[in-house]
Every structure is written in structure tokens, then in C-alpha cells.
Amino acid sequence: MKVMVAMSGGVDSSVAAALLVKEGHDVTGVTLKLWGGDSDSGCCSVSDVDDARRVAQQLDIDHFVFNFGADFDAHVVDPYVNDHLAGRTPNPCIECNRHLKFDRLLDRADILGYEILATGHHVRVASTQDGPRLARAVDTEKDQSYVLHMLDTKVISRCVFPVGSMTKAEVRDHAERLGLRTAHKAESQDVCFITRSDGREAFLSARTSLTPGVVVDTAGRQVSTVASVELVTIGQRRGLGLGGPGDRTFAIDVDVPAARVTVGTAAELERHGVELRNHVWAADPVLGPVLVQVSAHGEPVAGVIDGAGNVIWSTPQPRVAPGQSVVFYADDIVLGGAIAV
Amino acid sequence: MSDEAYLDCAASAPLRAEALAAMLPYLTEHHGNPSGSHAVARRARQGLEESRDMVAEICGADPHGVVFTSGGTEADNLAVRGVTAARGGVPICLATEHHAILDPVVASGGHVVRVRDDGIADFEHLRNLVRSHADICLVSIMAVNNETGVVQPLGELATMVRDARPDVVIHTDAVQAAHWLDLREVYAHVDAMSLAGHKFGGPKGSGVLIVRDGTELAPQILGGGQEHERRSGTQNVAAAVGFAAALQVTDQRRSVEGARIAAFRATLESVLTEADNVVATVDGTTGVPGICHLTMLGVESEAVLVALEQRGVMAAAASSCASGALQSSHVLGAMGRSDEEAAGALRLSLAFSSTPEEVAHALEVIPDVVLAMSSTGALA
Numbered sequence: 060m061k062v063m064v065a066m067s068g069g070v071d072s073s074v075a076a077a078l079l080v081k082e083g084h085d086v087t088g089v090t091l092k093l094w095g096g097d098s099d100s101g102c103c104s105v106s107d108v109d110d111a112r113r114v115a116q117q118l119d120i121d122h123f124v125f126n127f128g129a130d131f132d133a134h135v136v137d138p139y140v141n142d143h144l145a146g147r148t149p150n151p152c153i154e155c156n157r158h159l160k161f162d163r164l165l166d167r168a169d170i171l172g173y174e175i176l177a178t179g180h181h182v183r184v185a186s187t188q189d190g191p192r193l194a195r196a197v198d199t200e201k202d203q204s205y206v207l208h209m210l211d212t213k214v215i216s217r218c219v220f221p222v223g224s225m226t227k228a229e230v231r232d233h234a235e236r237l238g239l240r241t242a243h244k245a246e247s248q249d250v251c252f253i254t255r256s257d258g259r260e261a262f263l264s265a266r267t268s269l270t271p272g273v274v275v276d277t278a279g280r281q282v283s284t285v286a287s288v289e290l291v292t293i294g295q296r297r298g299l300g301l302g303g304p305g306d307r308t309f310a311i312d313v314d315v316p317a318a319r320v321t322v323g324t325a326a327e328l329e330r331h332g333v334e335l336r337n338h339v340w341a342a343d344p345v346l347g348p349v350l351v352q353v354s355a356h357g358e359p360v361a362g363v364i365d366g367a368g369n370v371i372w373s374t375p376q377p378r379v380a381p382g383q384s385v386v387f388y389a390d391d392i393v394l395g396g397a398i399a400v
Numbered sequence: 401m402s403d404e405a406y407l408d409c410a411a412s413a414p415l416r417a418e419a420l421a422a423m424l425p426y427l428t429e430h431h432g433n434p435s436g437s438h439a440v441a442r443r444a445r446q447g448l449e450e451s452r453d454m455v456a457e458i459c460g461a462d463p464h465g466v467v468f469t470s471g472g473t474e475a476d477n478l479a480v481r482g483v484t485a486a487r488g489g490v491p492i493c494l495a496t497e498h499h500a501i502l503d504p505v506v507a508s509g510g511h512v513v514r515v516r517d518d519g520i521a522d523f524e525h526l527r528n529l530v531r532s533h534a535d536i537c538l539v540s541i542m543a544v545n546n547e548t549g550v551v552q553p554l555g556e557l558a559t560m561v562r563d564a565r566p567d568v569v570i571h572t573d574a575v576q577a578a579h580w581l582d583l584r585e586v587y588a589h590v591d592a593m594s595l596a597g598h599k600f601g602g603p604k605g606s607g608v609l610i611v612r613d614g615t616e617l618a619p620q621i622l623g624g625g626q627e628h629e630r631r632s633g634t635q636n637v638a639a640a641v642g643f644a645a646a647l648q649v650t651d652q653r654r655s656v657e658g659a660r661i662a663a664f665r666a667t668l669e670s671v672l673t674e675a676d677n678v679v680a681t682v683d684g685t686t687g688v689p690g691i692c693h694l695t696m697l698g699v700e701s702e703a704v705l706v707a708l709e710q711r712g713v714m715a716a717a718a719s720s721c722a723s724g725a726l727q728s729s730h731v732l733g734a735m736g737r738s739d740e741e742a743a744g745a746l747r748l749s750l751a752f753s754s755t756p757e758e759v760a761h762a763l764e765v766i767p768d769v770v771l772a773m774s775s776t777g778a779l780a
Contacts, residue, residue: 092725108723123706126725129739170773171706 063173068107072179073114073241078221088115088122093131094252134158143289146315147382183223195391198226208386208396272318293380329375335397350388402757404712409751416601422645426638451644460584472575472596475609476500479571486616489537495734519550538569543577547731549691558589580688602646606639662689696744
């Protein structure tokens with residue numbers, strides 16, 4: 060089959076490409092140029108593109124670089140800034156997967172006649188009686204199903220994830236056996252357009268004005284101040300100008316227009332459920348008991364999807380920050396997800 | 401019928417057989433350092449100096465003014481930075497210059513001259529700049545644009561600059577001109593001129609900056625003082641020899657090759673613009689024979705280029721950034737084209753090596769691909 064492999068320049072997508080070549084497919088590597096600014100941890104620096112290109116050469120496959128920078132700005136960077144201004148906690152990696160890797164790139168693959176799009180994500184595609192479904196990776200530490208939860212059956216049927224059934228150690232071993240230069244490359248962990256040296260505050264400050272705010276307790280008494288209310292996330296403990304180690308106070312509410320952060324105890328942070336919007340489903344909408352994951356590396360907990368599409372927790376859970384993605388599972392199978400209000 | 405068409409000659413043309421033949425002895429037996437004093441070194445030096453004489457003769461220049469460089473980019477940087485460093489003040493250039501000029505000009509605190517929507521310099525803006533900024537030390541005007549093929553009226557522009565400011569150095573990036581224009585005529589208008597070998601059949605990594613006697617130029621690479629103290633580093637003798645050999649053949653055959661390739665370009669432009677959404681970006685008759693620049697409306701050139709390659713047609717759009725990704729063309733932007741128009745740019749470039757079979761193959765493939773891309777929702 061004609062397969063387009065998205066190669067970030069990392070070891071996972073390098074090995075994904077190698078496995079597909081070995082299986083005899085007609086493979087073409089593609090690296091996306093997404094972010095045009097400074098980057099030290101992302102997936103589109105010049106060195107990363109060089110690595111992807113060199114691996115493609117080693118595998119004797121064609122390699123192209125597609126510049127989706129304008130779409131990345133429109134669908135990922137601008138919403139990232141706007142979400143902060145609205146007091147929400149965005150997940151730019153999810154928006155990148157949603158709008159760039161599995162929408163824009165899949166369209167590009169279509170018009171160029173590629174039947175399959177492959178990536179190096181650690182997820183599996185499970186065959187179920189209802190068709191293919193996204194499922195957690197074999198290496199649960201590396202599982203990326205949370206950030207790919209928006210892929211529906213139609214998209215999943217066009218995609219393959221060759222390393223989803225391997226552990227990370229197996230992936231690195233394979234790359235080393237093939238002599239790929241990415242075999243021991245460090246993983247990218249952070250948001251690609253936020254540099255470690257400057258951080259989120261510098262990034263946002265360059266694009267908008269951040270608002271100093273007051274920190275109040277649940278009785279409304281001011282207890283502290285913060286330099287930028289937009290940078291405070293629900294559940295945050297550090298950086299609120301309170302206590303020291305061992306302090307058990309959390310941000311339980313952020314009101315950007317009022318420039319006010321409310322802090323409280325762990326019990327005051329807890330909620331019985333989470334209101335959701337912008338649902339996406341693998342196939343049909345789901346009601347009833349599910350497992351729910353609210354962050355990329357969070358533990359799934361039990362809940363029930365009610366008739367309005369909101370989640371009611373089986374036991375109270377810490378409040379989910381507005382803007383965060385909430386993903387529903389049945390065991391290891393992704394059912395869908397939504398965004399916390 | 402050929403099943404391949406190399407239409408990216410403006411990026412790099414094939415090596416001329418004459419250049420390869422001339423270079424081979426300098427890659428094998430004549431391995432001496434041309435700065436040395438013994439017989440082996442002298443043989444290398446002889447090849448270098450014979451090449452310098454040939455280049456000077458072809459360009460109507462003094463051999464002492466020919467500085468061999470590693471290519472067009474180095475020659476451009478040497479001109480902009482070297483003159484600016486030697487004289488003080490700031491350089492200016494056209495908004496459509498290659499980045500090898502534009503970036504050092506901007507980095508030197510210089511000014512950028514607007515162009516009209518046909519890509520020709522805005523005369524009034526240039527005149528106003530040179531009159532109102534007493535600190536301008538160098539004006540760089542590219543002879544032929546590398547994307548659109550637009551030929552600047554270099555003589556008129558140079559005369560206007562000299563009338564306003566007789567003291568400034570006038571430089572031209574003639575990298576895309578060498579294949580098509582008489583370099584004696586080009587150089588006659590200016591004080592300094594950059595050329596790159598691989599655009600007309602010489603090897604990559606070969607270039608020259610030619611400067612008139614008396615032009616102040618501070619070296620940008622310091623060391624052994626080669627090239628009359630203007631560019632240190634052991635000369636790449638084989639590259640210089642290949643450059644000169646290719647330039648000589650180019651000069652001898654320019655009128656014949658130019659007429660042949662101009663006919664190819666005219667055919668490409670007239671057939672390809674029959675599609676409703678394809679237009680010639682500029683009036684092709686005002687450009688050089690080797691560049692046919694088209695704008696495909698509602699189609700993304702990034703996808704078109706891959707689809708063309710799948711069918712054996714190698715073409716280009718705008719320039720690429722460090723990662724290899726296409727970047728939006730500053731040239732088309734300066735000419736007032738919209739982002740959508742720039743996203744649909746297609747440059748088909750030809751050289752001495754281009755054949756009727758390649759043109760026929762391109763004419764068979766390109767309309768198909770553009771039509772397919774236009775009808776599959778790949779709208780920009």
C-alpha cells in the first residue's frame with residue numbers, strides 16, 4: 060500500500076517508518092514544519108527535520124517537508140493564547156493532532172494518493188465488533204490515546220500506528236539495530252512552541268498583556284497576589300504566593316475578568332462531576348458508566364456519562380480545569396472525549 | 401517520450417561536460433596549493449589564474465578585480481558587508497533580492513526599495529532613498545530575479561543612482577543573469593557583480609565577486625590573504641576552473657541557447673495558462689528565457705510539487721527555509737501578491753540542458769496535476 064509516514068525526527072516515527080518499509084509498503088516520509096518561532100523541545104526544529112530526512116535516506120524512502128505553519132498558528136497557537144485569556148487551560152498537542160496531523164495532513168495524503176497515514180504515536184487500533192477503535196498502547200507509560208482521542212472510526216480506518224504494540228525499549232532497540240541516528244534521541248515532552256528558557260509567561264507576554272490578580276480564600280479574604288492571573292490553573296498549588304512545602308491550598312477557581320484566584324482545601328477543590336462541551340465520539344455517542352481520564356498522564360477513574368453528556372464521578376474528584384480534554388474509555392478502548400467547561 | 405523533466409535549473413543546472421573535463425586534472429594530478437612556490441603548486445596556480453583571466457574577459461573586467469568565492473551567497477555577502485565595513489554607512493537593495501543580499505542589507509541596518517507589481521524597482525522610491533539618506537554607501541540591484549525571472553532595467557536604475565549620488569557603490573547580483581544576459585553589458589552598469597557557477601553549468605561551491613579597481617572592500621574572511629587580501633582561504637582551484645570553463649561555453653552559446661530556451665518557455669506559458677486558474681505571474685516576455693513563473697489560483701503548490709515529482713516532473717515554488725519547508729515568497733509579497741496567490745506559485749526553470757522531450761512531458765503532466773488538485777478540494 061502507499062503509506063505516508065509523519066516523521067517528527069524522533070525515534071518512534073523513525074521506527075514506524077522502518078517497520079512499514081520492512082512490511083513491503085510503498086512508504087514516503089513527511090515532516091511537518093509547524094512552528095516558525097524559537098523551539099527547544101518540539102518536533103519541528105531544523106535539527107529534527109534533519110534527523111527525519113536522514114532516517115528516510117537510511118531507509119531509502121522519499122521524504123518531504125510540508126509547511127503547515129499558518130494552520131498551526133490559526134488552530135493551535137492563537138487558541139492557546141485565547142484560552143489563557145479566557146481563564147481556560149488549553150491542550151495544544153490535542154489541537155495539533157485534531158487540526159494538523161489527522162486533518163490537514165490526512166487531506167494532503169488523500170490528494171496525493173496515499174491510502175494510509177502512519178505516525179509514531181504509542182496507540183493501538185483494536186478490531187471490535189463495531190469496527191476499528193483507538194486503544195491504549197502496549198507500553199502504558201507511553202500511551203498517547205488521550206491526545207488522539209478525537210480520531211473517529213473513519214479516520215482510524217485510514218491510520219496505522221506501528222509502534223503502539225511495542226514498548227519504548229523495544230522501539231529503541233529496533234532503531235539501534237537498524238543504525239538509525241534517532242535511536243537514543245531524547246523525547247520531546249513539552250509544548251513545542253514554548254521554550255524552556257523563556258517559558259509560558261514570556262510567550263504569552265509577547266502576544267498579549269497579562270493581568271496581575273488577587274488571591275482570595277473561599278470567604279473572599281485576600282491572602283496573596285499573583286503576577287498573571289491567566290497563568291494560574293485550577294488545582295495549582297505552587298506559585299500562588301502561599302505557604303511553603305506541605306501547604307495544602309489549591310487554586311479552586313480562576314476568574315480572569317475579575318483578576319481573582321480563589322484558593323481552598325483539597326476538599327473544596329473536589330466536584331461531583333464535570334460539565335462538558337464539544338464532544339467527539341469514536342462512533343455513536345455513549346451513555347452510562349465509563350472510565351474517564353482528564354490529563355495526558357492521569358489515571359482513569361470511574362464515572363457515568365449522563366443524558367446531557369456530562370460526567371458524574373463515582374466518587375468526588377478534583378475539579379477539572381476548564382479547557383482540559385476529558386476522555387472516555389471502556390477498558391482500553393477510546394469511546395470519545397470532550398472539553399471541560 | 402521522456403518520462404522525466406528537470407525544470408528546476410534555476411536552483412541548480414547540470415554540470416556542463418566542458419566544465420567537468422576542465423576540472424578533472426585539478427581533482428587528480430594538479431593537487432598543489434596555488435599559494436605555494438614549487439612546480440606542483442605553480443601548476444595549480446596557473447589553472448586558477450587562467451580561469452581568472454577567462455572570467456575577466458567574458459565580463460569585461462580587470463582580472464585583478466575577480467575574487468573567487470564559495471558561491472553566489474558569499475559573493476553577495478562580501479559585496480554588501482565588505483563595502484559597508486570599508487566605507488561606513490548603510491547599504492540598500494530591492495525588496496525582491498535573494499536573501500543572500502536582503503539579509504546582510506537588513507542586518508547592516510540598510511533600507512529596502514519597493515518594487516512595482518510587475519517586479520520592477522520603484523524608481524521614485526529608490527531616488528528618494530538615495531537622495532534623503534546621505535549615509536548610503538552601496539546600492540544593490542539584482543539583474544534577474546531568481547523566482548520570477550524579472551529583468552531589472554539596470555542601466556536606467558544605475559544612471560539614476562549615479563546622477564543622485566556619484567559616490568555610492570553599485571552592485572548587482574547577476575547570479576540568475578549569467579546564463580541569459582551578456583555579462584559585459586551587465587557589468588558595464590555597475591561597480592561590482594556576483595555570479596554563481598552552478599546556475600550555468602559550473603560546479604556548486606563556485607562563485608565570483610567582480611569589483612572595479614578602486615572599490616573599497618573589506619575582507620569578510622581573514623587568514624592567509626588570498627585573492628588579493630579580499631578573501632582568505634586556499635582557493636578551490638578545480639571549482640574556479642570549472643566555473644570559468646562553464647562560463648566560457650555559456651558565453652559562446654548564449655544567443656543560440658537563449659533563443660531555443662525562450663521558445664520552450666513561451667510554449668510552457670501559453671499551454672499551461674489555458675487552465676482557468678493558472679496565470680503567468682509576470683509578463684514572461686519581460687523575463688529571462690529560463691524562467692516560467694505561474695500562479696495557480698486555489699491550488700497549493702506544496703502539494704502540486706509532490707504530485708509532479710510522482711510523475712517525474714521536478715519543479716519549484718518559492719525558496720525553502722532551513723528545514724527544507726517551502727516558505728511564503730517575499731518576492732511575490734513585495735510585488736503585492738496575496739498570500740493565496742503566493743501559496744499557488746510554480747516556477748518552471750530551464751537551462752542549456754533542457755530538451756523538447758522534457759517540455760513535452762511537462763505539458764502532458766502539469767495540466768493533469770493542476771486539474772486534479774483543483775478538483776479534489778485542495779483549495780488554499
